[in-house]
Amino acid sequence: MAETEVVHVNFWKEMHKEIRKTIKNIHGLVLLTHNSVDFSDIVDFLNKIRREEKLTILYISLVNSYSNMKKILDVKPLDSKKLFVVDCVSNFITEHIDTVDCVYTKPPDNLNDMKELIMENIQKFHPNLVVLDSLSQFINFSMPSNEKLHNFYRFLKSIRRDVIGITNDTFILIYDDKMGSMKTLPTLFTDTILKLEVIREEIKWQD
Amino acid sequence: MNKILIVDDEQDLREMINLMMAKEGYETEMAQDGIDFLKKNDNFQPDIVTLDVMMPGLTTKDILEELKDKYNKPKIILLTVVRFSDEEKEKLFKMGNVVDYITKPFDFDELVTTIKDNSVD
Numbered sequence: 452m453a454e455t456e457v458v459h460v461n462f463w464k465e466m467h468k469e470i471r472k473t474i475k476n477i478h479g480l481v482l483l484t485h486n487s488v489d490f491s492d493i494v495d496f497l498n499k500i501r502r503e504e505k506l507t508i509l510y511i512s513l514v515n516s517y518s519n520m521k522k523i524l525d526v527k528p529l530d531s532k533k534l535f536v537v538d539c540v541s542n543f544i545t546e547h548i549d550t551v552d553c554v555y556t557k558p559p560d561n562l563n564d565m566k567e568l569i570m571e572n573i574q575k576f577h578p579n580l581v582v583l584d585s586l587s588q589f590i591n592f593s594m595p596s597n598e599k600l601h602n603f604y605r606f607l608k609s610i611r612r613d614v615i616g617i618t619n620d621t622f623i624l625i626y627d628d629k630m631g632s633m634k635t636l637p638t639l640f641t642d643t644i645l646k647l648e649v650i651r652e653e654i655k656w657q658d
Numbered sequence: 659m660n661k662i663l664i665v666d667d668e669q670d671l672r673e674m675i676n677l678m679m680a681k682e683g684y685e686t687e688m689a690q691d692g693i694d695f696l697k698k699n700d701n702f703q704p705d706i707v708t709l710d711v712m713m714p715g716l717t718t719k720d721i722l723e724e725l726k727d728k729y730n731k732p733k734i735i736l737l738t739v740v741r742f743s744d745e746e747k748e749k750l751f752k753m754g755n756v757v758d759y760i761t762k763p764f765d766f767d768e769l770v771t772t773i774k775d776n777s778v779d
Binding site: 585 | 668669670671711712714715717718719739740741742743745746749750753761762763
């Protein structure tokens, strides 16, 4: 058997009651890691946040097109939340014209451009909550280079300085952790790190 | 021997795919973005290209459109984190010479099988 060495150990605390309370009252800079491929799982998560408040969400999507998201939202709506989307996906295929609740644009090349895109759309939509889906476009926590980590930390610092508490109160960074185990966790720069684990099974049909 | 050009801005991933395909007996070349790809496509003349959908600089649409007028038209396998709908996938396949589509993060065996399925005998 090949020799191995421990590179990093992540401790995860799992207490369902406490997690429910954490999600319900979520604020600040949040990293949500997940293993799901379905946008509907993200909708479920967003619906658990601060249910009693009417929140405005700015959703920056680098993973799902707005038309795809809309199909899911028609079946599973966002309860008391108003959603504005920045779709960085659809223009890959055909040019789209902006609508009242969606802006179409090309994906930002780096985190600096991403920050500009966020600021521009915050001024436009005035959200309480910003969601960036997905961070996996910019960093791979299973094998991050020092340069990428450095840029990412700088991005988080600038988000905290220019976004949190000034224009909105919550910023959720979604990260798909299927690329591999996370060797680095940005614990210093985030308020909360959550792990969403979706387990699916094939439906066994019965006569 | 089939020639494969790996286009990805993520250096680690690019090198990993390169190493794996060289082991499988392919003649390999790498490019770090769209402009680098278009240059190397002319010189290397690959049979297959694995193309990361989101890279800095030229967009995938720009790249595929640019390829339309080129003499050398390799088969393109797109690598992407984007979850396109079936309708969108259909449109993608009509662009350029796109023959397949793999969603990141992917299993390396899946990638090798897809490349082999699209190789010239």
